Amino acid sequence: MGIREVQAEEEVKFLKEEKDKEVSEKTVEMDQINAELEETKRSLKSAQLDVEAVKTDLENKTADFEERFKLQQENFESEVSRKVEAAEIQKQSSVDEVSKDLGLKLEEALNSLRQKEQQLQDAGFKERELEQAMDALKNKLEGELNSANEVIQAERQRSTEKVTRSPQR
Secondary structure, three states, X not given: OOHHXXXXXXXXXXXXXXHHHHHHHHHHHHHHXXXXXXXXXXXXXXXXXXXXXXXXXXXXXXXXXXXXXXXXXHHHHHHHHHHHHHHHHHHHHHHHXXXXXXXXXXXXXXXXXXXXXXXXXXXXXXXXXXXXXXXXXXXXXXXXXXXXXXXXXXXXXXXXXXXXXXXXX
């Protein structure tokens, strides 16, 4: 074998060693990349689990919030309903009280009106009694006046007869 062949063989050997070295480095690089890829997959899986946990927690909190909101809304509606009912009762009570007061005032006014009517009737009776008493008194006075006039007339007549009977002077 000649120098050229030996040189070619050495060069091939050198190139082969370089190639093996390069393949070995690339294999190490690929192993590192595979390890990083596996780590990234684990991190991604962990992140997905964290996201699922957060999502589940958020869903639970949302459901809890909705339940509390619904309960508060029901309590609010119940409270408003109770207050409206109480206001209606208060209103009815006030209406009843005002109605009762008005009824009492109306009854008092009617009683007062009846008393005034009775007083007017009594006054009318007294007025008639007084008129009757005055008529009776008037009749009595007229009778006495007529009697007195008759007495005066009779006295005049007697006086006139006496004067006419008595001698003339």
